[in-house]
Amino acid sequence: MSDLENIKADFLVDCRGLSCPMPILRLKKELKNLKTGQIIEIWSTDPGSKKDMPDFAKKQGEEFLGYVDEEGYTKYLIKKGG
Amino acid sequence: MEKTSLRSQIWSEIKRGYDFVFIKDMPLWAAGIGLGILAILIFLWRYPWGISSGYGNWGEQLYYYLGLGKLAGLKEAPLTPWIHPVSIMNLGMIFGSMGAAMMKGQFTTYRAPGREYVKGFIGGALMGIGSSFANGCIEGGFYTAVGVYSLGGFAMMIGLALGSILGVKYLIWEMLNWPVKIPTQKPVENKKAPMINWNKVYPFIGGAIYISICLSFYVYSAFDKTVLGGMAFFGLWIGFFMQRSRFCLQRTFRNPFMTGDYEMVKAVILSLIIYSAGSAVIKWGFFQPDTHGIDHRFWLGSLVGGFIFGLGMVVAGACASSGLWRAGEGNTKIWLAIVGFITVYPYFKYKVANTALGSFLGKGIYVVDIFTWTWTPVVYLAFFLVWYLLAVYNSKTEKFVISF
Numbered sequence: 112m113s114d115l116e117n118i119k120a121d122f123l124v125d126c127r128g129l130s131c132p133m134p135i136l137r138l139k140k141e142l143k144n145l146k147t148g149q150i151i152e153i154w155s156t157d158p159g160s161k162k163d164m165p166d167f168a169k170k171q172g173e174e175f176l177g178y179v180d181e182e183g184y185t186k187y188l189i190k191k192g193g
Numbered sequence: 194m195e196k197t198s199l200r201s202q203i204w205s206e207i208k209r210g211y212d213f214v215f216i217k218d219m220p221l222w223a224a225g226i227g228l229g230i231l232a233i234l235i236f237l238w239r240y241p242w243g244i245s246s247g248y249g250n251w252g253e254q255l256y257y258y259l260g261l262g263k264l265a266g267l268k269e270a271p272l273t274p275w276i277h278p279v280s281i282m283n284l285g286m287i288f289g290s291m292g293a294a295m296m297k298g299q300f301t302t303y304r305a306p307g308r309e310y311v312k313g314f315i316g317g318a319l320m321g322i323g324s325s326f327a328n329g330c331i332e333g334g335f336y337t338a339v340g341v342y343s344l345g346g347f348a349m350m351i352g353l354a355l356g357s358i359l360g361v362k363y364l365i366w367e368m369l370n371w372p373v374k375i376p377t378q379k380p381v382e383n384k385k386a387p388m389i390n391w392n393k394v395y396p397f398i399g400g401a402i403y404i405s406i407c408l409s410f411y412v413y414s415a416f417d418k419t420v421l422g423g424m425a426f427f428g429l430w431i432g433f434f435m436q437r438s439r440f441c442l443q444r445t446f447r448n449p450f451m452t453g454d455y456e457m458v459k460a461v462i463l464s465l466i467i468y469s470a471g472s473a474v475i476k477w478g479f480f481q482p483d484t485h486g487i488d489h490r491f492w493l494g495s496l497v498g499g500f501i502f503g504l505g506m507v508v509a510g511a512c513a514s515s516g517l518w519r520a521g522e523g524n525t526k527i528w529l530a531i532v533g534f535i536t537v538y539p540y541f542k543y544k545v546a547n548t549a550l551g552s553f554l555g556k557g558i559y560v561v562d563i564f565t566w567t568w569t570p571v572v573y574l575a576f577f578l579v580w581y582l583l584a585v586y587n588s589k590t591e592k593f594v595i596s597f
Contacts, residue, residue, distance in 0.1 A: 125375045128305040130510045130519075130526055131441075132451060136368055139452070140597070156303040158294075158522060159439055162218065167452060170588075183303070 115177045118188055120152035121145070127184050131159045135167050138189070142171065145191040150176070153187040160185065215296045215437075224438035225460035228431065229467030232340060235427050236472055239278065239420055241341050241486035242431075243333025244513040245324040247279035249542055252321075252535035265539035266547060278424045283517055285428020288402050290436035290521030292429075295399030297437070298392060302523035306373050313526040316509025317516075317533025323502025324534075325541035326554055327352075327495045328488055330513035331442045331502060336461070338489045340468035342476070342560040342569065345489025347576075349499035350446075356503020357446040358595065364507065365597045403429065436518045443512040446503060453594045455584035462577045469573055477566060487557040494545075494554030509533075 124141050126134040134155045141151060153164065161178065164187045168175040176188040235242045253271035256262050274280040294300040305313075320330065327334040327349050335353060338346025367373070406429045413422025434440060438460075445461045448454040475481050489495050506512040509530040511519050516534075519527040545551045561569050587593045 127375055128303060129309065129373065129375070130305065130524055132447065132510070133364070133368070133373075135452065136364060140368060156301070157524075158299045158301065162439060166454070166456070170452065170454060 115179050115188060118150060118176065120188060121149040122151040124151065124153045126153060126155045126157070126160075128156055130157045131163065134160050135163055138164070138167065139171075142173065142189075142191060147191055147193045150188060150190050153189070154181075154184050155187065156184045160187065164189070215293065219434070219437040221438050221440060221456055221460040222463055224434040224440045225464035226467060227434040228440065229464040229471070231427055231431055231434070232337065232464075232468045233471030233475070235282075235424075236341065236475060236486070237480060238423050238427070241333070241337045241472075242282075243279060243329055243337055244283060244517070245321075245330040245333055245538065247277065247281075247283035248321070248324075248330075248513070248531070248535050249538050250274060250277040250280040251531075252537075252539040255535060256539050264543070266543040267539075276418075276421065278421055281421055282424040282428035282431075285406060285425040286432035286435070286514070286517040287521040288406055289429035289432020290518035291432075291523075292399040292402035293433050293436040294522040295395035295402070298395065300395055300399075300523050302525055305526045306376060308373050309526045310529045313509050313529035314533035316505040316507070317530030318537045319505025319533075320502050320509065320513060320530070321505075321534040321536070321538035322541050323352075323356075323498040323500070323505060324513070325498070325538060325545050326490065326501065327498025328490050328545075331506065332512075332514050334489055334495065334498065334502075336442060336465070336468075337486060338495075339465055341472045341486040342469065343487045343489045343491075344558040344560050344563070345491040345495035345555070348492040348495035349489070349502075352496040352499020352501075353446045353503040354450075356500040356505075357443070357507050358450050359500075360504045360507025361447060361450050361595050363504075365595065369597065431514075432518055432521060435514065436522060441512070441515040443506040443515060447507055449584055449587050450593055450595050453588040453591045455588050458580065458584040462581055466573075466577060473566075473570070476561075483561070484557075484559060487559045489557055490551070490555040491558045492555050494551075497554070 122141055122145065124137050126137055134153060134157055138151070138153055145151060164178070165175040168189045172192045174190040174192055176190055178185050178187045232242045250271055251274060253265055253267060254274065256265045257267050257270055271277070274284065291300065324330040324334065327345065329335070329338060331353065335346050335349045338349065406425055410422035410426045413419060413425070440460065441457065442461065444457040448457065476483050476485070490498070509516070509527070511527050511530060513534070516527050516530055520531060545554065564572050
């Protein structure tokens, strides 16, 4: 997990306090602005995100890098695929 | 030496078992099977599984004790929530989910931005209105209706899909034009370590909840209310399967239009195959009367009710059942959705049942009366196959996904 903490993301989507399905919808919107290889960071408090984020990334053909539990929320990292 | 190693081997085996049951992610299909079996057991035990009448009971308390009983046609005090069978089952679900979330370390209450609470309330109220039209929520009006061969379930399905489309369109519009602002949270400075580390305590509370509800079965029995004790017990395990797998019926209808994801569609189909097979055995074998559970208002009530419910569930972010387990997990927005639901439901339910509106919206129709037992299984399997193929096709082509 320490590797993940050192990754610098190009974009940040703060979805703290929002519940399913908003984190996924906001991520979907932001992904459109990303170029291949860029990294997006999502902050979410919804427990469902731990399953939804990797599933959604996989379906869209992006690379799910992992998540880090922070104080009060979870940080997800996704790399835009080709 | 050998003795301790044997003991530690057994201990680690027990730990692995506990992990498997209470910690590891449960696949949706496993929950689909579990819920199908539970639904059959509940059907045999007493009623077809539903949720909304339990909400109705909570709402009636509110009406009655605020002096508004007339609005819901109440002549006397409603049954107390721990004597009303469906209310008991719903409470079982909330606690089952809470206990499961605690054991897994997923129990967190977090605050949502203000508008989310308003959306929760409005979405909940829409679900309440929809349920009164369809004579059931997504659980009783769709899942159980299809499972026990009530035609209204299919009409509600169409309504739910159309309502979900409108709901997803609204969420997208809102996100693009009027996004909910996330309040900036100040970093917590030199926070003192709390006296009690709750994350260490929660698993024990969760376990205690499970043990108490299982024991409550015996308590109810001691008061000659074994059937009611069973409702709490079944509710507990419904909450368990749903929370552990994050089984969310609204996802079945919402996600195909949002991302094309159809994991829930598969799980629901599997679950319904088991449920409908079981209920066929029960009905054909006369363990329960044929018409048991055929009370959904086909077609207008189910269709329109489904549409209103579908819109409400997407706006609220949960349906009737996932509302219960999400509320148990600590999602505060959903608490407001439940308040919204119970505020409107008793009034509309009373109006629909006691005015011309009820018969206008339709009546229960038994699928087997139309197709006979010879053809009903064929029709059902064909229906499930078509639904599955449509979902797969949509996932690959994103034909029905609302783009933005």
